[in-house]
Amino acid sequence: MATRKRSKRKAPVSPTTLSGGDNSLNPRDAQRAASAPLARDKKSPRVRWFDDPLHRPNEFATIRDAIEGQARRFKDKTYLIYEEDGSEYSYRTLDAETSRNVNLFRALSASKHARIGILDANTPDFVFLYMGCMKGAYTSAPLNYHLKGPELQFCLENSESELLFVSTEFWSEIGKILDQIKFLKAIVIIGPKPPGLKLPILTSIAQFQRAAAKRQPNDLPPIVDFHKLRARIDTKIPRDHPRPTKETQGEIIYTSGTTGKPKGVLLRHHQFLTDAKYISRWYRMKPETRMMMILPLFHVNAEVVTTMTPLVYGGSVVMFKKFSATRFWPTVEKYKVNIFSTVPTILSILVAREHRYVGTSFELGVARNSRLPKALQKFSSHRKEQEARRLSSQEIRKEGCAAFCDITSLQCCICGAAPLPAEVQLEWERTFLVPTIEGYGLSETTCYSTFNPTDGSRKIATIGVEVGNEVAIFGSRNRRMPTGQMGEIVIRGENVMLEYFKRPEANVDAFSGGWFHSGDVGDVDADGFVRIRDRVKDMIIRGGENIYPREIDEVLYTHPEIENAATIGVPDKKYGEEVVSFVVLKGGKIPRGADAKSTTASIIDYCRERLANFKVPKTIEFITEIPKGPTGKLLRRALRDMAAGK
Structure with a gap:
């Protein structure tokens, strides 16, 4: 009798047994290891600074489960408030409208797990389309509305999108590339017919089906009217429609492309719900917590922090179509907002407006007769009276300044997406006495991976401690660096992406050793607080010395005449690279002639007193605005x- 030879089963990859990166892992195992669940570690900084068990399983397995479950639980409670027109949408409405969109995708012949492009500003339609994609086990593909035609074409083509939903507002760039996006099954217009569009817009599913049946390979995709089609669509998803699982792809989102062609980041349902869980528990959010969305929905910050997170804990979100400095504080007052998520640029804008219209020595405080937030007690012991007003009270109120708004509901703001200069953070807090909690994350980690504690034990100029996932510092050959030593920030945990879509070479580099490599340079102190020094690719090597531009930028930010600054390395025959700093002076002025020479000398002398000689900028360039995404x-x-003069 022949005996069957038993094959050895391959042991699962366990990243928790690795003290550093395991270079023996093959690329696929390295990817799996980077997003595998972590074992409990009682020494972890996230345990030391936060007592809530972040390892607790997610309440919902998928976005569909979350939408349906919260609709049953909260029914007519408001989920979304649209600041643009004051309209409100309940959890029941969210459930119904997302189901309607699932059926619309089916009617437009979307295949199983199809990728669906969305090009729109922050609107309720965007939210229902975005969540509808995930609810129906499709993959959403939000598009940056700042992109030009060829860039949009790349994202649509690379993602293999089948449908494109585009608002009339952003049609102009799509109209330029119609001949290049014939692979789409349909283009759906959100809003009135765009100016200059000569093609007919179909208004019924029957018309679409006839057009699709007659379509030849070289024909343009049918163009259909979103609102007229969906008005005739049912809100009940057929039983035979596939349900997503926690491993189903929920989104492909493209990186900003600051280092080359954008890369498509694939995120699963489990990663969205896991990161939303980390955020909601870190900030101890409750169903009464009301958030405000001012960042664009084509970015994971808005998607996760102010869309998915309120869904997970059963809260509400006030959504701006686009950020408005004039309406910001009145909206906080009107809707009693508790938390908003932002980027440093917006903090600077709001502070500058308050100083311009109210005065620079006025500290508002969160309430005239309430206790100071614990996180700010060591920074402000008293409130100064307003020194002088440049405008009347009525004029200041018209400008939407915080000085004449009741912002007592505001608990804190979450800041990330870009480095937050210490001076910007402290100036914000001195002006408004609202704590800023800095964190850190990437599209590749579904959003946030670290936060500063919310109880006052934070550290200014750090990105906080790891939250739910694990963060380490690696040197060469994936070796973990000792406390205080600089290296690359690496991350592993359940919120780490699936992969870069169709970029195998990038995946090999990104997941080397079973950790996701962020490309950021930083260090970790003895308390577990992470400090970002710079981007690996932005590092300047001058005469063999490593220089991190952000260190120079931080010094420039403290100069009394400088509003903004950024430093780069430029090729140099003698040293390999030389240091050049671009500077925006307060008031946006550009000095000329002798004034430029004296100002340049003053800035360089200022740096020389605070930096090693090899780090001091050789050249100062004056510009009116620092380019930002x-x-x-x-x-x-x-x-x-x-x-380079390009």
Whole structure:
């Protein structure tokens, strides 16, 4: 009788047994290890600074489970408030409208797990489309509305999108690339017919089906009217429609492309719900907590922090179509907002407006007769009276300044997406006495991976401690660096992405050793607080010395005449690279002639007193604005082009 030879089963990869990166892992195992569940570690900084068990399982397995479950639980409670027109949408409405969109995708012939592009500003339609994609086990593909035609074409083509939903407001760039996106099954217009569009817009499913049946390979995709089609669509999903699982792809989101072509980040349902769980528990959010969305929905910050997180804990969100400095504080007052998520640029804008219209020595405080937030007690022991007003009270109120708004409901703001200069943070808090909790994350980690504690034990100029996932510092050959030593920030945990879509070479580098490599340089102190020094690719090597631009930028920010600054390295025959700093002076003025020479000398002398000689900028360039992406991320590549004269 023949005996069957038993094959050895391959042991699962367990990242929790690795003290550093395991270079023996093959690329696929390294990817799995980076997003595997972590074992409990009582020494972890997230345990030391936070007593809530973040390892507790998610309440919901998928986005569909979350939408349906919260609709049953909260029924007519408000989930979404649209600041633009004051309209409100309940959890029941969220459930119904997302189901309607699932059926619309089916009617437009979307295949199983199809990718669906969305090009719109922050609107209720965007929210229902975005969540509808995930509810129906499709993959949403939000598009940055700042992109130009060829960039949008790349994202649509690379993601293999089947449908594109585009608002009339952003049609112009799509109209330029119609001949290049014939692979789409349909283009759905949200809003009135765009100016200049000569093609007919179909208004019924029957018309779409006839057009699709007659369509030849070289024909343009049918163009259909979103609101007229969906008005005739049912809100009950058929039983035979596949339900998503926790491993189902929920989104493909494209990185900003600050280092080259954008990469498509694939995120699963489990990763969204896990990161939303980390955020809601870190900030101890309750169903009564009301958040405010001012960042664009094509970015994971808005998607996770102010869309998914309120869904997970059963709260409400006030959504701006686009950020408005004039309406910001009146909206906080009107809707009793508790928390908002932002980027440093917006903090600077709001502080500058308050100083311009009210005065620089006025500290508002969260309430005239209430206790100071614990997180700020060591920074402000008293409140100063307003020194002088440049406008009347009525005029200041018209400008939407905080000085004449009741913002007592505001508990804190969450800040990330770009480095937060210490001076910007402290100036914000001195002005409004609202704590800023800085955190850190990437699209590749579904949003946040670290936060500062909310109880006052935070550390200014750090990105906080790890939250739910694990954060380490690696040197060469994936070796863990000792406390206080600089290296690359690496992350592993259940919120780490699935992969870069169709970029195998990038995946090998990104997941080397079973950790996700962020590309950011930093260090961790003895208390577990992480400090970002710079981007690996932005590091300047001058005469063999490593220079991190952010260190120079932080010094420039403290100069009394400087509003904004950014530093880069430029090629140099003698040293390999030389240091150049781009500076925006307060008031946006550009000095000329002798004034420029004296101002340059003053700034360089200022740096020389605070930096090692090899770090001091050789050249100071005066500009009116630092180039940044739509989420406030500094575009050093644009500065390099400026330095090269492109």
